[in-house]
Amino acid sequence: MITTTHHRICPLCEACCGLEIKVEDHKVISVRGHEADVFSAGYICPKAVALKDLHEDPDRLRSPMVKRNGVHVAVTWDEAFAEIERRLPPLMAAHGRDAVGLVTGNPSAHKIGLLTYFPKLARGLGTKTIFSASSVDQIPKQLASGLMFGNWLSIAVPDIARSDLLIVIGANPLASNGSMWTVPDFRGKAKAMQARGGQLIVIDPRRTETAAVADAHHFIRPGADVFLLSAMVHTLFAENLVRLGAVQEWVTGVDEVRAAVAPFAPEAVAARCAIDADTIRALARQLANTPRAAVYARIGTCTQEYGTLASWLVDVLNVLTGHLDAPGGAMFANAAAFSANSSGAAGRGKGIATGRRQSRVSGAPEVMGEFPINCIAEEIEQPGPGQMRALITVATNPVLSVPNGPRLAKALDTLDFMVSLDIYLNETTRHADVILPGPSPLEDLHYDVAFPQMSWRNHARYSPPVFARAENQPEEWENLLRIAAIAQGLGAGVDIGALDDSQFADDAQRSFGPHADAVIAATQGLRGPQRALDLALRAGPHGDAFGQKPEGLNLHKVMASNPSGGIDLGELQPRIPEMLRTPSGKVELAPPSLLADLPRALADLQRPAPDMVVIGRRDVRTNNSWMHNLPTLAKGPFRCTALVHPADAERLGLVEGAMATLENAQASLQAQVHISTDMMPGVVSLPHGWGHDLPGAQLSVAAQRPGVNLNALLDEKLRDPLSGNAVLSGVEVRMRAVESAAV
Numbered sequence: 001m002i003t004t005t006h007h008r009i010c011p012l013c014e015a016c017c018g019l020e021i022k023v024e025d026h027k028v029i030s031v032r033g034h035e036a037d038v039f040s041a042g043y044i045c046p047k048a049v050a051l052k053d054l055h056e057d058p059d060r061l062r063s064p065m066v067k068r069n070g071v072h073v074a075v076t077w078d079e080a081f082a083e084i085e086r087r088l089p090p091l092m093a094a095h096g097r098d099a100v101g102l103v104t105g106n107p108s109a110h111k112i113g114l115l116t117y118f119p120k121l122a123r124g125l126g127t128k129t130i131f132s133a134s135s136v137d138q139i140p141k142q143l144a145s146g147l148m149f150g151n152w153l154s155i156a157v158p159d160i161a162r163s164d165l166l167i168v169i170g171a172n173p174l175a176s177n178g179s180m181w182t183v184p185d186f187r188g189k190a191k192a193m194q195a196r197g198g199q200l201i202v203i204d205p206r207r208t209e210t211a212a213v214a215d216a217h218h219f220i221r222p223g224a225d226v227f228l229l230s231a232m233v234h235t236l237f238a239e240n241l242v243r244l245g246a247v248q249e250w251v252t253g254v255d256e257v258r259a260a261v262a263p264f265a266p267e268a269v270a271a272r273c274a275i276d277a278d279t280i281r282a283l284a285r286q287l288a289n290t291p292r293a294a295v296y297a298r299i300g301t302c303t304q305e306y307g308t309l310a311s312w313l314v315d316v317l318n319v320l321t322g323h324l325d326a327p328g329g330a331m332f333a334n335a336a337a338f339s340a341n342s343s344g345a346a347g348r349g350k351g352i353a354t355g356r357r358q359s360r361v362s363g364a365p366e367v368m369g370e371f372p373i374n375c376i377a378e379e380i381e382q383p384g385p386g387q388m389r390a391l392i393t394v395a396t397n398p399v400l401s402v403p404n405g406p407r408l409a410k411a412l413d414t415l416d417f418m419v420s421l422d423i424y425l426n427e428t429t430r431h432a433d434v435i436l437p438g439p440s441p442l443e444d445l446h447y448d449v450a451f452p453q454m455s456w457r458n459h460a461r462y463s464p465p466v467f468a469r470a471e472n473q474p475e476e477w478e479n480l481l482r483i484a485a486i487a488q489g490l491g492a493g494v495d496i497g498a499l500d501d502s503q504f505a506d507d508a509q510r511s512f513g514p515h516a517d518a519v520i521a522a523t524q525g526l527r528g529p530q531r532a533l534d535l536a537l538r539a540g541p542h543g544d545a546f547g548q549k550p551e552g553l554n555l556h557k558v559m560a561s562n563p564s565g566g567i568d569l570g571e572l573q574p575r576i577p578e579m580l581r582t583p584s585g586k587v588e589l590a591p592p593s594l595l596a597d598l599p600r601a602l603a604d605l606q607r608p609a610p611d612m613v614v615i616g617r618r619d620v621r622t623n624n625s626w627m628h629n630l631p632t633l634a635k636g637p638f639r640c641t642a643l644v645h646p647a648d649a650e651r652l653g654l655v656e657g658a659m660a661t662l663e664n665a666q667a668s669l670q671a672q673v674h675i676s677t678d679m680m681p682g683v684v685s686l687p688h689g690w691g692h693d694l695p696g697a698q699l700s701v702a703a704q705r706p707g708v709n710l711n712a713l714l715d716e717k718l719r720d721p722l723s724g725n726a727v728l729s730g731v732e733v734r735m736r737a738v739e740s741a742a743v
């Protein structure tokens with residue numbers, strides 16, 4: 001038996017770990033961390049091992065499905081595209097292009113084919129009715145960063161390797177492995193920081209796995225981060241602790257920020273955030289007085305009513321304490337490819353724009369080219385011009401991942417036509433008329449487009465597919481392009497290679513003008529995302545400039561480095577002012593739209609704490625809604641449990657291990673109680689992505705322990721008005737014991 005060894009970047013989460021996969025007789029026999037990987041040095045988590053299960057999962061779709069008489073049946077690729085051609089163009093002709101909705105989900109961020117060709121599908125459809133999982137996630141952070149630094153992906157990340165203090169707010173990297181910060185083995189890096197005398201501080205309504213290894217942890221009332229953060233900023237001004245450091249001359253708006261936070265004295269906010277004034281001051285002082293320090297905040301601070309304000313204030317703190325763009329502080333990566341903050345003229349740009357249009361029903365502003373994903377149901381339900389009649393979903397499961405999924409599920413059933421690009425027949429795709437599966441992740445090449453832009457260290461790594469694709473299985477970019485072609489009237493039988501060539505030539509013409517022919521010649525022999533990647537690498541900040549810098553990168557070199565673990569491009573370097581793309585050419589510390597939103601928070605200072613609110617939770621063996629079907633991850637203790645503090649358990653008569661009802665005006669569901677002093681009193685924690693008991697799905701393992709859908713309790717109308725992001729944290733619920741007879 002011949003054993004072959006393959007090196008593959010894990011496509012499952014943002015840590016982007018390098019894997020070593022051994023294969024015998026077309027079967028995966030082991031998945032380990034790749035010790036030589038320049039970026040992740042052998043670290044992995046249990047999900048990587050489950051790639052074998054995913055590859056072999058009998059429920060994973062191997063052929064397209066078409067719904068006939070309410071039942072999904074396997075069809076050929078030609079039949080599937082013929083069905084799309086039969087139904088989509090007439091619908092567009094009758095109801096207009098905006099009547100076709102388009103929504104994409106989390107796995108798209110991890111797939112170069114989906115990420116680079118989704119815009120082509122959007123363009124081909126010509127629709128403005130676009131949504132993504134970004135608006136149940138990180139769009140507030142992107143909006144705040146975009147306004148301050150001029151680009152949607154200019155995200156400052158902690159330079160943890162050189163830091164001596166890290167304040168982590170609303171993130172649990174020990175379970176999530178990091179987000180909007182690509183940092184494999186966070187735990188090891190935090191430990192190393194502690195070993196050199198540094199401190200980790202966590203602020204979270206739950207004493208999380210990350211809090212457990214921290215030097216200090218503070219509970220915070222869910223949704224109240226804006227109050228804590230504004231009071232920390234207030235303290236910096238009040239105590240004359242503001243030192244901008246090296247970026248001093250590149251910052252505008254300091255005085256405006258000082259005035260804006262004047263009402264947010266620590267005493268004024270303490271009750272609202274449930275952190276006392278002395279602690280708030282001490283946090284601000286420690287941050288200011290530690291030369292190498294950073295504040296990092298993630299989903300807990302985004303998925304709330306003040307998500308954009310909170311995300312902004314995090315970087316305001318980093319700037320005012322001299323930690324932005326400074327070694328050991330919050331720095332910007334310099335990605336080898338696809339990075340908008342290293343292309344075009346350095347140091348100045350157009351900045352970002354939002355609100356160029358409003359959503360039809362609730363008037364939500366467009367942000368990053370899309371509308372809030374929470375708007376899909378209302379856009380389908382409400383009659384009138386522009387009503388959504390068809391929906392194309394790309395790697396997303398909004399029936400479970402979006403607030404009030406049950407309403408959305410009902411709405412999906414009323415569509416005239418729905419197409420899903422997905423690898424499972426699940427809670428969302430069961431509504432689709434046509435399902436187009438992607439290949440197994442092990443049959444796909446890999447290069448991360450987004451995450452090197454927020455990595456703890458600069459790097460370039462590429463993985464070829466481990467296995468050849470099954471016969472007839474297209475790559476996903478080809479499927480996106482074919483639907484686009486159908487929508488443009490080119491027909492389902494279009495030659496995808498030729499279409500891709502001509503679009504590439506057009507793009508090259510636009511970007512490179514007189515040099516376009518040379519660029520096209522230089523990428524000869526490549527196609528699809530690989531060609532886009534070669535171009536991006538060569539034109540990128542570390543690139544070979546098409547031969548002008550022979551020592552620089554191109555795809556060939558990055559591919560060749562795969563067995564030795566990729567190419568290390570060194571630690572993060574200061575990049576201000578070069579990376580700024582704001583109209584002023586400065587860090588815009590006081591964007592007017594954000595200042596204008598602060599009075600909303602001020603008016604909310606006295607809001608009393610509800611009896612009980614719900615927050616979410618991640619477990620290292622889960623991945624949002626879609627990996628509960630993999631046996632290696634599904635085994636072990638049941639994870640969809642409701643965590644409550646003993647004081648709440650006592651007052652509500654809840655019993656360890658027994659069932660409790662969580663309910664509000666919208667829904668009622670039952671979950672098993674787990675009593676824990678790790679919870680903040682008045683807060684219950686329930687993970688999202690569960691509820692695999694819906695009819696019509698084909699998830700045989702997940703269905704055995706389906707869990708309940710947290711999002712059934714959450715209100716799709718609750719949004720951060722600036723970013724449109726959903727409120728997932730701090731939503732009021734009632735909780736009571738289920739009579740034992742009902743268990």
Ligand SMILES: Nc1nc2c(c(=O)[nH]1)N[C@H]1C(S)=C(S)[C@@H](COP(=O)(O)OP(=O)(O)OC[C@H]3O[C@@H](n4cnc5c(=O)[nH]c(N)nc54)[C@H](O)[C@@H]3O)O[C@H]1N2
Pocket residue numbers: 104105106107111133136137299394395396397398400401402421422423424426437438439441476616617623624625626688689710711714728
């Ligand atoms: N209450 C609550 N809700 C949340 C969250 C929370 O913290 N609390 N978190 C939110 C966050 S951060 C996110 S990102 C969203 C995620 O929301 P979604 O992106 O909608 O959901 P996922 O569960 O990631 O589902 C991914 C889908 O992609 C499919 N898929 C997997 N791999 C591939 C592939 O290679 N190709 C294709 N075509 N399909 C594939 C899966 O089968 C699944 O249907 O959920 C959000 N929802």
Ligand SMILES: Nc1nc2c(c(=O)[nH]1)N[C@H]1C(S)=C(S)[C@@H](COP(=O)(O)OP(=O)(O)OC[C@H]3O[C@@H](n4cnc5c(=O)[nH]c(N)nc54)[C@H](O)[C@@H]3O)O[C@H]1N2
Pocket residue numbers: 013014106137169170171172173175176177178179203204205206208220221222223224225298299300301304615616617618619620621622623624625729730
């Ligand atoms: N194992 C695993 N890893 C994942 C995922 C997964 O589902 N499973 N999902 C991936 C995705 S899509 C994402 S976006 C990332 C997210 O990565 P993280 O942001 O690290 O996500 P969580 O682990 O949910 O941590 C969020 C923390 O915020 C806390 N929190 C809730 N509400 C508030 C609040 O109002 N204020 C504060 N300060 N804290 C609050 C929660 O208790 C929780 O500990 O994880 C990714 N990685």
Ligand code: SF4
Pocket residue numbers: 010011012013014015016017043044045046047048177184
């Ligand atoms: S931490 Fe994320 S990238 Fe690393 S092995 Fe686990 S799932 Fe894969």
Ligand SMILES: [Mo]
Pocket residue numbers: 106137
């Ligand atoms: Mo996410």
